[in-house]
Amino acid sequence: MGTQSQIEVPEISPMPFPAPLEAQPTPAPTSKKKLVRRTDHDYSQFARRAFQGAFLVLNAWLGSIFYLWVRQFEAGGVPSSMPRPAGVEGWLPIAGLMNLRYLLLSHHVPSVHPAAMFLLIAFLAISFLFRKAFCSWLCPVGTLSEYLWRVGQKLFGRNFRLPRWLDLSLRSLKYLLLGFFVWAVLSMASDELAAFMSSPYGIIADVRMLNFFRHVGETAAIVLGILVVASLFVQNFWCRYLCPYGALLGLTALASPTRIRRHAESCIDCAKCAKACPSALPVDKLITIKSAECTGCLECVAVCPAKDTLSLTLPKFPGQAPPPPQVPVWAMAAGIAILFFGVVGFAKTSGYWDSQVPRAIYQQLVPQADEAQHPMPSESN
Ligand code: SF4
């Protein structure tokens, strides 16, 4: 697994299942270094939660507008001129991937769900520059997952970590899912991609996604219930084990020039950082965190009591004396906002943001969205 090859994982003995976080052996201090206490006020978690809240509100707003837009077609009659909120295509990551490949192959901006592609580009850029920050700063599912494990922590006084063998096996699932989707997309030529996206099934993929949440079937409800319960016990269960989008962004983050870096000389080996890390990374044992699991949440930085010891850093420039330059929280927050609004703003102002689908087509397809058949490869040509 790419993750494990990037970090120096210390020898960890097998643990009983389920093993409470608190029951894990806290590494005994290996030194009696004097603590030089930090004096700065850490506002990373305030900034991160503000981004999470804003993105939740944005998604709720987009979802509401999109629901009303769908309802006008379902209600029959003459639909109003209400525009379709293309931002909902952030929920169509496969369409984003297909359209990105189409753009790279054909050098043309796709005409159906282009916003899915622009949002994917923005999130890839954010992940490249600021680790997998999309997951811990922006993603609504990541935010809900985080609040679920915090609720679980309050209810049960702890979260749980799976035994290492099971944790590793489950973590591979998201890469397998990602591998399947990437293989499917890479196996399609540009004309096949265009034909798929402009098929009835491709055009109303967003409506089908809405319908999935509006009319949750029994099986889906059971699966969602299991995920919610598991998320109460295990931190970020969905993100850690199952989300292929997070897997893609994590692999992108492996190439990131920024990483969490620990200054061993001033570190007092209190292990607070490792205990706070929702990705269960051994931050207190490593000098740099290169793992694809690091979400750039800065929880570890927020709890570190030692001055200038733990931070998100840029690489050292050649010939530059240590320490490497830090990325302040305000710069990370500004960078995420600039990349997001920059890419979306470019797509909107250049006229590439909205799908080029006539309203008459939507009028015909939206009321029967659930009946649209997945086009077979031969049909999409
Ligand atoms: S706590 Fe630190 S190491 Fe762990 S995921 Fe967040 S930023 Fe990365």
Ligand code: SF4
């Ligand atoms: S880097 Fe981690 S172990 Fe070292 S002082 Fe900070 S919180 Fe404690």
